[in-house]
Amino acid sequence: SGVDARILIVGCGISGIGAAQKLIKQGFRNIRIIEATSRSGGRVKTGRLDGKIVEIGANWIHGPSQKNPVFRLACQYQLLDEECMSEENQSVDIDGLPPLFSTWLSSSGKKLEAEVMAPAVEVFLTLLKKCQEFYNSSRAPMSSVGEFLKTEALRISNDEWKEDEARKLRQALFSTLLKLECGISGTHTMDDVDLASFGMYKSLPGLDCTFPGGYEGLITHMLNELPKDIVLFNKPVKCIHWNNIHSRSSAKEGTCPVTVECINGETFEGDHVIVTVPLGYMKKHHDTLLNPPLPQHKLHSIHRLGFGTNNKIFLEFEQPFWDEVCEVIFLIWEDEYDLQNPVSDMKTAWIRKLSCFTVLKPAERYGHILCGWIAGHESEYMETLCEEDVLFTVTQLLQRFTGNPTIAPKKLVRTRWFHDPYTFGSYSYVANGCSGQDIDNLAEPLPLTGSNAQPLQVLFAGEATHKSFFSTVHGALLAGWREADRLISHYKPSPMKVTANL
C-alpha cells in the first residue's frame, strides 16, 4: 500500500525537507533523505561573524504574507519579530525594490545628493516594472532585460536630462543598479536574462524580513517534526538507476524500480526518488547522475536555464562611518555612464562589480556590520582570492568612495557559492531564449507519460523547478510539497476503487 512505498529524497535543503514533511504527515513511513554534506539546509545557511549571526545563504523572506509558506511556518514556529508579523508589514506591496534609506557614494569620494539621484532610481524602477509586463505577450521589443533597460534608460536620459549636469552621474547610477539587479536575478549580466519571461517571477506582498535568530532556525524546527535518523549525511549520490537498470545488472531482478548509488558505494533501493539537487549541480553532473540518462528535452532545458552566482562580503567595523538611518550604501563609478559592459582586467577590476552594501539592522543586535553584494564572473573570481586579498581590496574601495583613508573594517566573512561542489552557484534565472516550458521540462517526472514502466520513479523538486517563485526559499519549499502531493495523489484510491471496495 502507499504508506509503505519506499521514497528516497536526494538533498536535505528546504525542498527535500518539505517533501518529507508532507509525506510523513500523510502517513508515509518509509522515507529517507540522502544528503551529500554533513549538514541540513543547503542554501539556507547561517554563519557567524564575531559571534553575530550572518546569513551565508538566503537572507530574507521575500514577500512575508499569508500566501508565503515560509512566512506561515516561521510564524508557526515563532521565529519572527512582532513587527514582521503585523498586518501592516504583510500588506506592504513593494513590487520591486523596497524603498530604503540610501547613501550614494561616488568614485571620486563624494557623497551624492539623494535628490539628484532619485529621478534615476525612479526611471530604473519604472523600466524594471515594464520588463515584467512583457510576460505572456508577444510584444517584447528585445530579447534581453539588459538590452531593454540600457536602451530605454539612455533614451530617457538623453530626452529628459540633456541639459542637466547630473546626466552622466545618473547614467553611472544606472550601471550600479544594473549590477545590483544581476545579484537579485543571480546572473553575470542582465543581457543574459530573457525579457519575455522576466515577468514569470511573481512577488508576494509584505515587506521583506529576516530571521532574528538566523534562517537556519527554520530548518531545525522543520527537522524536529520528522522522525529521527531520517537524514543520512555525508552520502553524495553518484547515480540514480531507474527503470530497474541496476537491479537487472546485479541480478536482483524485479526488486524495485530505483536504486540510488552513493559515491562511497552504498546503495539504496526505492519505489520513488525525489531529486532536489541544485540546477548548478545538475548542469555539471547530468550525464552521470541518471542511468538511463535524461531525455533530450529535459537535458536541453537544463543547459538553457540560467544558474549564476551572487555572493556576500560581510565587513565588521569598530565604529560606523554611515548615518544611523542609512540602510544601503550605493557605489557609483563616474566613468561608467555609457553602460557598456566593461571589458576589463578581472584581476584589477573585479571589485567594480560590487554594487552596494546593506547595513545589518538593528545595531543593538549586529553591532556595525555591512554586507557587500557582488554577482557574476567577478564574484566567482573573488572566491579564488584569499581573505586577506579581499579585505585589502574592499578596504581600498571604501577609502576611495568615502574619501576617508582611515576607514578599515576589522573582520571579514565572504561567501563562496560558486566553489560549493554541491551547488555551483547561487540560484536559477530564466536565461535568454528560455521560457516557462523549460521549467516544466525540468520538473517533469520520469518515466514520461505514455511509457509502460512503473510511473513516477524519478521526481524533480528544488528551487529551479518552480515557475513563479524560482530562486527563492518559498519556491523551493512549494516545489518539494508539489512532488510530495504528486506521490500522495498517486497512491490515493481513486473514487472508482473506493466504490468497488464498498
Ligand code: 6YU
Ligand atoms: C530567498 C533570499 N537570497 C542568497 C544567496 C543564495 C541563495 N536564496 P538547496 O541547495 O538548499 O538543497 C539541495 C541539497 O542537495 C543541498 O543540501 C546539497 O548539499 C544537496 N546535494 C547536492 N548534490 C547532492 C548529491 N549528489 N547527493 C546528495 N545530496 C546532494 N531565497 O527566499 N530569500 O534572501 C535569498 C539568497 C547567497 C545562495 C539565496 C534566497 C535562494 C534560496 O536559498 C534557495 O532558492 C533555496 O534555499 C533552495 O533550496 P533547495 O532545497 O531547492 O536547494 C524578477 C525577477 C527575478 C527573479 N529573482 C528574484 C528573486 C530574488 C532571489 N533572491 C535571493 C536573494 C538572496 C539574497
